[in-house]
Amino acid sequence: MTEPRLSARGITVRFGGITALDGVDLDVPAASTVGLVGPNGAGKSTLFSVLSGLRRPNAGRVFLDGLDVTASTPQSRARAGLARTFQHPELFSGLTVREHVTLAYRLKHTPLRVWTDPLTAGGFRRPRAEERDRVDQLLSGLRLQPLADRTVRGLPLGSARVVEIARALAREPSVLLLDEASSGLDVAETEELAEVLRRVVAERGISVLMVEHDVDLVLRLSDQVCVLDFGARIAHGTPAEIRADPIVRAAYLGENLEEAR
Numbered sequence: 001m002t003e004p005r006l007s008a009r010g011i012t013v014r015f016g017g018i019t020a021l022d023g024v025d026l027d028v029p030a031a032s033t034v035g036l037v038g039p040n041g042a043g044k045s046t047l048f049s050v051l052s053g054l055r056r057p058n059a060g061r062v063f064l065d066g067l068d069v070t071a072s073t074p075q076s077r078a079r080a081g082l083a084r085t086f087q088h089p090e091l092f093s094g095l096t097v098r099e100h101v102t103l104a105y106r107l108k109h110t111p112l113r114v115w116t117d118p119l120t121a122g123g124f125r126r127p128r129a130e131e132r133d134r135v136d137q138l139l140s141g142l143r144l145q146p147l148a149d150r151t152v153r154g155l156p157l158g159s160a161r162v163v164e165i166a167r168a169l170a171r172e173p174s175v176l177l178l179d180e181a182s183s184g185l186d187v188a189e190t191e192e193l194a195e196v197l198r199r200v201v202a203e204r205g206i207s208v209l210m211v212e213h214d215v216d217l218v219l220r221l222s223d224q225v226c227v228l229d230f231g232a233r234i235a236h237g238t239p240a241e242i243r244a245d246p247i248v249r250a251a252y253l254g255e256n257l258e259e260a261r
């Protein structure tokens with residue numbers, strides 16, 4: 001079996017007397033989508049923070065392509081190929097969709113200039129041909145071309161989430177972490193997001209970890225699903241295995257049982 005792209009071993013996080021995570025393991029294999037679900041307070045956000053580098057675990061290790069990154073900052077994990085999106089898209093309202101994606105592309109390819117570009121007298125530096133091609137490719141792959149020259153101010157949340165994903169992908173990551181990407185989206189926007197994610201995995205061969213409240217979405221999109229409850233991994237398997245698992249169904253009683261069915 002090939003080495004997982006992203007791997008967590010024995011992750012334990014305590015907040016005072018609360019054990020938010022208790023020795024949790026998680027693997028995200030190459031070119032696959034893994035869903036992380038669990039009832040409220042299960043520890044999903046805490047594990048996401050540990051994986052993205054925002055929180056150091058009390059115990060356990062995180063590996064990216066086999067390298068121990070437990071002590072690495074989010075920035076150095078990003079340089080090593082880990083990208084993430086935020087539940088509340090952090091976009092600059094005055095920039096266009098294309099400018100967001102172009103800046104992210106530059107961050108990877110010409111890191112020293114990116115923060116000075118918007119400040120230089122000429123404003124946003126004109127993209128070079130190759131850069132423009134790559135950005136166009138990304139925009140059209142994510143069906144963002146019609147919005148490319150709009151500023152992000154006032155974009156519907158569904159489109160803003162896809163812009164966030166485009167921005168993360170512009171840095172050509174090997175692993176993409178999605179933080180509650182469907183939260184606040186209506187049914188049509190969720191369908192569009194699902195379509196975008198399917199295409200991203202199929203076309204780019206990257207690995208995706210999605211942390212989600214929408215169990216139905218996770219079961220539809222994931223190759224493997226990990227279920228947390230009270231800080232422990234209570235199940236792990238294919239969507240079919242998860243659907244049939246009586247322990248998972250019990251954990252969701254009174255919450256998302258309909259969705260988990």
Ligand SMILES: Nc1ncnc2c1ncn2[C@@H]1O[C@H](COP(=O)(O)OP(=O)(O)OP(=O)(O)O)[C@@H](O)[C@H]1O
Nearest residue numbers: 015018019020038039040041042043044045046047
């Ligand atoms: N900063 C913190 N200080 C104290 N306790 C915390 C903190 N962050 C999380 N917790 C606790 O840790 C446990 C796990 O929380 P976490 O937010 O990771 O769960 P979650 O699965 O993401 O929940 P939700 O689905 O409601 O977002 C909960 O009991 C929560 O109250």
